Amino acid sequence: MKIGCMQSGIFCVDIGTSSLKAAFITESGTVMKFIRLLFPQPVQAADWVRAFFSAWAALPADCTIQAICVSGNGPSLVALPHRRSVPKSEPSLPASPVSAGLRDSIIEAAKDDILFLWNEPLPPDFTVPAGTSLFLPRIAAFHTKYPEVFDAAAYLFSGPEYIAYLLTGTAVTVLPDPRYEAAYWNRADLPHFAESVLRIDGESLTKLLPPFAHAGTVLGAFCGIPVIAGVPDFIAALIGTGTLIPGNACDRAGSSEGLNICIPQPIRTAGALLLPSVMPALWNISSVIPSSGAAFSAFLVSHGFLGNDYIGAMKRIAAEPFIAEGIYPATFAGQGRAFVENLAFRIRRSCDVLETASGYKPVYTLSGGQAYNPCWCQMKADMTGRTFALPAVADAELLGDALLALHGLNPATDIAELAKKLIRIERYYEPDRTTASWYTEKYIRQSKVHC
Numbered sequence: 041m042k043i044g045c046m047q048s049g050i051f052c053v054d055i056g057t058s059s060l061k062a063a064f065i066t067e068s069g070t071v072m073k074f075i076r077l078l079f080p081q082p083v084q085a086a087d088w089v090r091a092f093f094s095a096w097a098a099l100p101a102d103c104t105i106q107a108i109c110v111s112g113n114g115p116s117l118v119a120l121p122h123r124r125s126v127p128k129s130e131p132s133l134p135a136s137p138v139s140a141g142l143r144d145s146i147i148e149a150a151k152d153d154i155l156f157l158w159n160e161p162l163p164p165d166f167t168v169p170a171g172t173s174l175f176l177p178r179i180a181a182f183h184t185k186y187p188e189v190f191d192a193a194a195y196l197f198s199g200p201e202y203i204a205y206l207l208t209g210t211a212v213t214v215l216p217d218p219r220y221e222a223a224y225w226n227r228a229d230l231p232h233f234a235e236s237v238l239r240i241d242g243e244s245l246t247k248l249l250p251p252f253a254h255a256g257t258v259l260g261a262f263c264g265i266p267v268i269a270g271v272p273d274f275i276a277a278l279i280g281t282g283t284l285i286p287g288n289a290c291d292r293a294g295s296s297e298g299l300n301i302c303i304p305q306p307i308r309t310a311g312a313l314l315l316p317s318v319m320p321a322l323w324n325i326s327s328v329i330p331s332s333g334a335a336f337s338a339f340l341v342s343h344g345f346l347g348n349d350y351i352g353a354m355k356r357i358a359a360e361p362f363i364a365e366g367i368y369p370a371t372f373a374g375q376g377r378a379f380v381e382n383l384a385f386r387i388r389r390s391c392d393v394l395e396t397a398s399g400y401k402p403v404y405t406l407s408g409g410q411a412y413n414p415c416w417c418q419m420k421a422d423m424t425g426r427t428f429a430l431p432a433v434a435d436a437e438l439l440g441d442a443l444l445a446l447h448g449l450n451p452a453t454d455i456a457e458l459a460k461k462l463i464r465i466e467r468y469y470e471p472d473r474t475t476a477s478w479y480t481e482k483y484i485r486q487s488k489v490h491c
Contacts, residue, residue: 112199
């Protein structure tokens, strides 16, 4: 990646579970600067804000920022103890750095804000309320675990909305599409939820949750730079992989793994999740393999790979000879091969479900840390019998932020057409015919056993 630049672009930020990733991406889709900053553990809301400004400070001084767009994990929640005005920032050229005083005042104010991560353990006696909302159960859990914080809060935000509020003072909840309301909450139903589940006044909960705004909306400006309403990270990844046209698909892997296919009409099938696309009238059918990456990371740590050397580990695993029937040896490589075969076969089953339901046999565009491991990508192609595409920007959330921001700055543009222009495929991982046939036979044999 180039270090310097003499052009304008989007400052794209994605708030992950363990780190913040950021990039300066031009209108042509070129990444001029990439930054990844690990959060201290346990992470606090102020750490998110501190990392945001540290990433900003790492940008080359001659970059002109056209807009800021933030995506993030969800449904993590941040509670603000009181409503606050945005620290005054003098309008400046977009290339100007943020003053130390302004940065420090925002970080200092964030120290009072309380973060409740999407994967934070729940109280042992907590029962998740049934329903379609992803956020209301986490709100109920937050209320149960931190009742005093909840009662004193002025706002509840998820990650992207929280950073946008600190920068602009505009309080919103960003909806990727109006059809996502059921996955968030229906304001008409909030009073009943508040009174029956939280045992609080319905109006007080309604005031905590900012009004809906559409993804891509210009929320305001920070130092003269437009701030664009961002989306949850998995939706940003769908945008950044071009999974916006029927038949297009992606494989997004991190702590967990999600396979997604864009479809023209809603299809419900066992083993798959149906969600609206950010494209009007289109849909997304997906299958999630929870904790896949987290489990593999734990496996490596248990065998002494403390630095999470995924590439080195996978090369050792790949060197273990394939066994058609029987058990792999009780060595690191043997047990590692058993692990990745099991994972790949779970991915294959997910592909089978999605492809049978949708009628598509797509190429899956890679996203996430897996894309940087060529050994695993080829093994996955062989073991699943599918073809995977490696894009030039494998951190698809960041490219999705850039595409959403460019659309927000010029709403007349079609985001799917923008994605076609900006997404460039560097290589394809296709299954080796002979090797793939071995795995297909083993997969069929194991599937019959589990039926």
